[in-house]
Amino acid sequence: MKTDSQLQKDVVDELSWAPDVEHGHIGVAAHSGVITLTGHVPNHAMKMAAERAARRVRGVKAVAQDIEVRFASDPKNSDDEIAQRILSLFAWDVSIPDEKIQVKVGKGYVMLTGEVEWNFQKSAALKAAGRINGVRGVMSYLTVRSRPTVFDVRERIVAALKRSAEVDAKGIDVHVEGSTVRLGGSVNA
Structure with missing residues (x-):
């Protein structure tokens, strides 16, 4: 007699x-x-074909048929269809870094996780996911990676120089432009 897991695998293989x-x-x-x-x-024909395929497998005693028939014109409201539509929308929206966001859908509720670089990306993802038919709610667990400002970088470098016992920080000028830091001045050797 086959185990439940073997019987399940055999039916999946027969369906495929x-x-x-x-x-x-x-x-x-x-x-x-x-x-x-x-x-x-x-x-409906495919629903019946799936049932016939399952019945062909040795060891199947009965089939409980809970397959739903959905026409192409019907609204796409199942969780897997919602998730697919969200992923497609993310891929087409240049303001959403789709490779950095994971989507999980359960009973119509969408959960977004991951890390984005800017707040507008987080907002765009939330708005896009909420526009999909069948979505009951969107929960965001997206984090925005904080980027230091020019002022923060300069202050942290000045503080590090002041903490150093080997360097006289008074004689050093710190200039930050974009992602470039320039140190100027003179120190005692």
């Missing part, structure tokens, strides 16, 4: 082998020979 089944959105669970099929397909 069936030419009349798009198995990408079909989930399979197995318990004591009973197979539960979940997910969605684009038409």
